[in-house]
Amino acid sequence: MSFADSYLGRLRKLIGHRLVLVPGARIVIERDDGFILLHKRTDFDAWGLPGGSAEEGEDIETIIMREVAEETGLVVRDVKPFAFGSNPRYESFEFPNGDRTQFFVLIFYTRSFTGEAAAMDDESSAVGWFAPGALPEMLPNMARSAEAYVRFKKTGEFQMI
Template sequence: MTSFADSYLGQLRALVGSRELLVPGTRIVIENEAGYILLDFRPDFLRWALPGGACEPSERVEETIVREVLEESGLVITDVKPIGFASDPAWETTTFPNGDVCRNFAMIFTTRAFEGEPVPRDGEALEYRWFDPHDLPDMVANHRRSVDAWLRWKAGGSFQLT
């Protein structure tokens, strides 16, 4: 498990401070057999979000999402499918409580193939819970848009740009 300070993003932050960084990353909608989706409760925003995270150098995006989900929750995911891409600066520019600013470029994946039970492991989530995708709790706004994109993808099968 890599600490934030040791990650590529953490190393960049040490060099540039809180200024806006362009961050390639991932998020995933993990769906269980009952049709519920997995969300994590984030300690930074005190809201629910999708699992995901930033890419490391020399890593493909599908490797990123598999690594991030394992590091954060202990789940082993397979058969990840890209269903959309989030890049709208109005939604994907995030100011964190510590003042750091990121402009996200996030590949949105989905899977129904996973092993294990989600358990917070690295401090990036306080809790994991399965939710009905049509009755969601208060979420980080850009992650809610990704769930909406996933619902459109499920209804029509086309790649979503948000």
């Protein structure tokens, strides 16, 4: 689905670049060797976790499953929440086109997926598997999400970031 056809794209036609509060999801997909999947975003030319915004009529698990398939080609199963991101200091962005957004995201993890990861849409220029202790330069909210996953694995406690 193109951005223009998405719920947020249609909303942007009405409100322009004004700040909009957006619910969504992101996910840490972990391989058996502990490496996690990132995609290189074309909007900020930085690495991030797969994820995105809600479409009309979707529940939160459907959002993350759709976004992962659209961005990476993987089919994920058994997604479990481990964190919630809402700190406006990290979840507020002005995109290169001037759109302003504050995200409220449920952050999932899974070790259950099928397929081969590949950059599947115009939002991603590359995908790659990285060790959590050796991540490339990421958007700050994405880096905080990856750090929260490491803490969650150690403590088992839900992370509010």
